[in-house]
Amino acid sequence: MRRREFWLLVTPSVIVMFGFMLVPLYRTVRWSFQQVEYGAPGTEVGLANFAAAMSDLRLGRAVLFTLGLTVVVTAFCLVFGYILATLINVLGRRWRPVVLGIMLIPYVLPHVVGAVAFSWLFDTNFGGIVNFLVNFVSGDALGEPLWFIEPWPNRLIVAANAIWFMLPFAMLMILAGLQGVSTETLEAAEIDGASPLQRHLHVIIPSIRGVLGFVLLIFTMDVLRIFDSLIALSPQAVALGNESIMLYIYNVAFREGAVNLGLGSAISVLTILLILVLLYPSIRALVKEAQAA
Amino acid sequence: MRVSRSSRILAVGLLTASLVGLTACGAGSRTGAETATKVACDFQNPPQATTINVLAYNSSAVDPYSNTMVSSCTHDNVTVKHDPIDFAGQVQKTTATLAGDTGTYDVIETYSFVVPDLAKRGKLLPLDDLFAKYKDTYKLDDIDENLRKAMSYEGKLYGLPMQTQVLTMVYRKDLFEKNNLTPPTTFDELRDVSKKLQDSGDMKYPLALPWSASSDISTAYKATLNSLGKNFVADDGTTPNFETPESTKALEEMKSLLPFMDPQATTFDQPKVQQQLYNGSAAIGIMFSGRMNDLVQQKNTKLYDKFAFAAPPAVEEGGKQYGALSVDGWSIPFNTKVDKDLLFQLLGSSVSEDASKASIPAAYPARKGLDQSASPYAAAAEAAIAGAPPAEAQPWVPPITSATTDIIGSVILGKQSVEEGTKAMQAAAEKVLAEQ
Numbered sequence: 146m147r148r149r150e151f152w153l154l155v156t157p158s159v160i161v162m163f164g165f166m167l168v169p170l171y172r173t174v175r176w177s178f179q180q181v182e183y184g185a186p187g188t189e190v191g192l193a194n195f196a197a198a199m200s201d202l203r204l205g206r207a208v209l210f211t212l213g214l215t216v217v218v219t220a221f222c223l224v225f226g227y228i229l230a231t232l233i234n235v236l237g238r239r240w241r242p243v244v245l246g247i248m249l250i251p252y253v254l255p256h257v258v259g260a261v262a263f264s265w266l267f268d269t270n271f272g273g274i275v276n277f278l279v280n281f282v283s284g285d286a287l288g289e290p291l292w293f294i295e296p297w298p299n300r301l302i303v304a305a306n307a308i309w310f311m312l313p314f315a316m317l318m319i320l321a322g323l324q325g326v327s328t329e330t331l332e333a334a335e336i337d338g339a340s341p342l343q344r345h346l347h348v349i350i351p352s353i354r355g356v357l358g359f360v361l362l363i364f365t366m367d368v369l370r371i372f373d374s375l376i377a378l379s380p381q382a383v384a385l386g387n388e389s390i391m392l393y394i395y396n397v398a399f400r401e402g403a404v405n406l407g408l409g410s411a412i413s414v415l416t417i418l419l420i421l422v423l424l425y426p427s428i429r430a431l432v433k434e435a436q437a438a
Numbered sequence: 439m440r441v442s443r444s445s446r447i448l449a450v451g452l453l454t455a456s457l458v459g460l461t462a463c464g465a466g467s468r469t470g471a472e473t474a475t476k477v478a479c480d481f482q483n484p485p486q487a488t489t490i491n492v493l494a495y496n497s498s499a500v501d502p503y504s505n506t507m508v509s510s511c512t513h514d515n516v517t518v519k520h521d522p523i524d525f526a527g528q529v530q531k532t533t534a535t536l537a538g539d540t541g542t543y544d545v546i547e548t549y550s551f552v553v554p555d556l557a558k559r560g561k562l563l564p565l566d567d568l569f570a571k572y573k574d575t576y577k578l579d580d581i582d583e584n585l586r587k588a589m590s591y592e593g594k595l596y597g598l599p600m601q602t603q604v605l606t607m608v609y610r611k612d613l614f615e616k617n618n619l620t621p622p623t624t625f626d627e628l629r630d631v632s633k634k635l636q637d638s639g640d641m642k643y644p645l646a647l648p649w650s651a652s653s654d655i656s657t658a659y660k661a662t663l664n665s666l667g668k669n670f671v672a673d674d675g676t677t678p679n680f681e682t683p684e685s686t687k688a689l690e691e692m693k694s695l696l697p698f699m700d701p702q703a704t705t706f707d708q709p710k711v712q713q714q715l716y717n718g719s720a721a722i723g724i725m726f727s728g729r730m731n732d733l734v735q736q737k738n739t740k741l742y743d744k745f746a747f748a749a750p751p752a753v754e755e756g757g758k759q760y761g762a763l764s765v766d767g768w769s770i771p772f773n774t775k776v777d778k779d780l781l782f783q784l785l786g787s788s789v790s791e792d793a794s795k796a797s798i799p800a801a802y803p804a805r806k807g808l809d810q811s812a813s814p815y816a817a818a819a820e821a822a823i824a825g826a827p828p829a830e831a832q833p834w835v836p837p838i839t840s841a842t843t844d845i846i847g848s849v850i851l852g853k854q855s856v857e858e859g860t861k862a863m864q865a866a867a868e869k870v871l872a873e874q
Contacts, residue, residue, distance in 0.1 A: 183534060183538075291702055292702075293705040294701065380651070380705040381651045383847075399530065399533075400840060404533060
């Protein structure tokens, strides 16, 4: 490829990346040191926004809730995504695409639409089929579960919803990895007397380490940014301590009467740093693997 | 290229999943302007093509006005555009479009709660001159003067009222008759009636109020406080009223209603309260009047003919009602580049007599003297308007509301005491007033 053609093809992407990624990032960092109102030039306030953010107990609670949710959802999706992918991998050609297509429906639904529909499963006003089933099975042992006003039941449905829409992605990625595992190696392990569990632990999982690392990376980023599903599933997120970092930023920066873009930007910058710290091990492992390949 | 059967099936599966998702994305993307009432919208045709962008949230009460504007005023060189949006979206877009010297919208829907703040900050154009110029053409004097005052700030009109919403009570007349009950006129009676309905076994949680702790709860607290004769801020404009005995009583009165409400009532907004009434899981509700017409629609509920309406009760006997009056109207943003004369004629047409008549019964028009006999709740709304406490039309109301909402929610949920809550609200309001 000639140099001219190269730049002709690359330039649009560079412009788009600059416009949609670097400029907003620059503005966010800049605003984090300013007091900003819509449409007016900001006033420099030094580190005041960062000091305000760090001294707000709500931020600590939001970080704790978001990290907890990330660990639970990521761990669950990795384990059950692996199990599901293994099961689908042994399905015949006829059923595999059908099962895959059905499983992907939650993944392509807009989160907020999925979350509203999901909330109805637990809301007696809109059918509340889960409440009905739980009481049917338990003989009314649970009575009326307060899914939306008790902290832990609410955390349970928020986590369940995140797993519902993210599990298909984990399963799909891991399935792609499983299809690349060498059958010769698996046969060799079987001949050597390895049990099915040993084959998974010592042959298959090490073979798809890169894919699992990628899934871990994506999940960490995605769950840390959870926002829209909480609008439907946790209408009392602030009072329950179930406010995610992104919801906290939205509440601080945009809610009616409380527009504070400077503080919101400072929390965003802190969130970016937190995500980078959390992703560092995954990124380093991926880079190492790429270099080894 | 050969495509295997399994690949084809996978493609069909993925396509189906995508279509399901896309269908969900596209839901509600029609404004209904095609079927709206057409009225005269006779402006002087501008010399060049002019597009007028309208920002107005979708609801059964506002839609008739925005749809009429689009359908009636799109002709000659003028195109009126209105995209569907919910209320929260309108709030965000209003802030954004009024931020700089240029904005996205030329006409915006405003309401009495926000007008003083926007007017004080110079974000809306005063309409008095245009009102005087076109009052005969569009019979604007027929628009209720009190509602015009509610859309004014410091004596200047900033919004042309289209319709009003007032807290109105709905109750199940069949259950009231069965238990020999009459509509409550005080909170004492409300508790008594609710208890009797509970004891009769007809209803476990007879009372349904929109008390979502993240939003509607502040409207409820304000209505209770106003009913007891206090505003957020004393008449001196500098002292918040949150540590007064009335504020404490307001919170205690609200908490006293909780035993009659669904345990998760603090997550219920107005649509959820409607849903409770549709389902027959509540017998009394108090909501804004724009929600009432939905309750008598057969397509919404099999109980459509079982509802009756009344003005809401007062907190104390002899006091003002547990009421709130909100006026919706049209405003012209300060940064529009379109001719203001032309814009005002669109507003005038949208609230004209014909357009206002066509909005009944979905809305309660701001125009006086219209035949409201088709509206099942009009008499109740009229009584509610007459008995509602006067609105606190001040620019500090929205920021104080925002600063205190979570605290009120926390008190009602029992996460902090009434005393702690009132102290925290007082501090939050003092901070807001200091920044004004």
